[in-house]
Amino acid sequence: MPFRKDFLWGGATAANQYEGGYLEGGRGLATSDAIRGGDKDHPRKYTVKTKEGEVLELSREESLPEGAVGYIIPDIYYPSHQAVDFYHHYKEDIALFAEMGMNSFRFSMSWSRVIPDGVEKVNEEGLAFYDAVVDECLKYGIEPIVTIAHFDVPMYLADTLDGWHSRKLVDYFLHFAEVLFTHFKGRVKYWMTFNEINILRSWMQLGIHSVAPQVRYQADHHLFVASAKAVLRGHEIDPANQIGMMVAYAPTYPLTCKPADVMASIEAMRARNFYIDVQVKGFYPPYQLKWFERNNVNIEMEEGDLELIAKGTVDYIGFSYYMSNTASADPNAEMAGGNQLIGGKNPYLEASRWGWQIDPMGLRVSLNQMYERYHIPLMIVENGLGALDVVEEDGSIHDDYRINYMRDHIKAMKDAVELDGVDLLGYQPWGHIDLVSAGTGEMRKRYGFIFVDRYDDGTGDFSRKKKDSFYYMQKVYKSNGEDLD
Ligand code: BG6
Secondary structure, three states: OOOOOOOEEOOEOOHHHHOOOOOOOOOOOEHHHHEOOOEOOEOOOEEEEOOOOOEEEEOOOOOOOOOOEEOOOOOOOOHHHHOOOHHHHHHHHHHHHHHHOOOEEEEEOOHHHHOOOOOOOOOHHHHHHHHHHHHHHHHOOOEEEEEEEOOOOEHHHHHHHOHHHOOHHHHHHHHHHHHHHHHOOOOOOEEEEEOOHHHOOOHHHHOOOOOOHHHHHHHHHHHHHHHHHHHHHHHHHOOOOEEEEEEEEOOEEEOOOOHHHHHHHHHHHHHHHHHHHHHHHOOOOHHHHHHHHHOOOOOOOOOOHHHHHHHOOOOEEEEEEOOOEEEOOOOOOOEOOOOOOOOEOOOOOOEOOOOOEOOHHHHHHHHHHHHHHHOOOEEEEEOOOOEOOOOOOOOOOOOHHHHHHHHHHHHHHHHHHHOOOOOEEEEOOEOOEOOOOOOOOOOOOEOOOEEEOOOOOOOOOOOEEEOHHHHHHHHHHHOOOOOOO
8 A cells, every 4th residue: 555544644724714703703814815816917916105194016026125014905806814714614615624534734824814913912812813714624634734824924913023034023933832732632633833934025914114135034044943942842742733834835847957957957946946955954055155245135033043953853744746847058938927936838748728837757756856865754735726717507517637736746646656766745635625725826727626616706605516536536546546537
């Protein structure tokens, strides 16, 4: 049998894309509340207010003017405010997950729901919501897998402290993590500290006002220290805790066998490996220190930081996998799309409607690259196809394209386990229930095996329907990955 008996077959979501209820139950505002929808050709924009009172819409590559704060323009549609309303549908959703055969479910707990300003005081009602979610999962034998921070920062911390640029967030985050570890002790065992830590570089993701490398890498250092402290504390609170890091992974192949292209691919891979190296090996790798030197990035560290990073290494690597790309020494090589992991086109691959290159074998490549380099267990915590779905008159949704995508990727993952001996803990396909796209804010970019009646103009009744892929995944899950055809 290729997959271990306790293999975690699940699905993955994030609070800001799934939960909604943004003003309910005493929740505080988060940066993700002030981001509007876009589409594949129009980037999402943050709405902020300057010191002078001017309202601006900025893209994620732009810095905020000094003193600007997050601002929600009244009466316009912000996709995450209601998202797909898990807040009120959690019982129905978790029952569907159980019916699909899921034995695990990855979701994030919103910091500003648990601690509204992010600093200290716990909102009991917020915690009670996650109690209800966790208990509902356990009722069905579903193992909760919790991401502590997934693309949101309490607005107060962004507005008043410049988010993760401030060292203070290390302690505030640790407090948040301690609250969760203590409260869910014995009920939640699998945790991840920061979602896709390697692509965090915007105001929404980090609460930082400037996107300059100096600010971003200083913020990264704070994330590393916070994560290491959380790992150490989490193990103290409950030695059974398994605490992972989470990286957006895409293998970058050399475009050709020209040695300069091979070197370009090694350099491109450092954008993922740097983060895994620090969190798994426990030190800043020399290539990154050299890069800092060349680019005048000076990381301010406190005494003891490097020891903490060395001690607080993670138990497993969680990663998202959607695509591969290429690297070339030619600056004019054609580029492909992607989730901030931008790389070159591969002439051998097809791409999704959003330009993400589809490469099932790349998943096996990724699993091998990471397992051979780090030798610790891996978990695929995101994978899937964003596509346009059509609801037929009788309510059915025939998403064969998604079934094909899933089958090919699961086969590749099976090969990595069966033929290559990779230690794989589980598979959590992204957005197994439709939710708001992080990249574009769209609803119509759907990943789910469960359809949600919600559209980009803010209409829809939030009802849920099973797509054909729901039944396919049910078969896969119930056979522990044996029945794929
Ligand atoms: C990952 C994120 O980058 O990709 C998710 O962790 C995101 O939050 C997912 O939703 C898919 O990206 P998108 O842009 O299609 O939603």
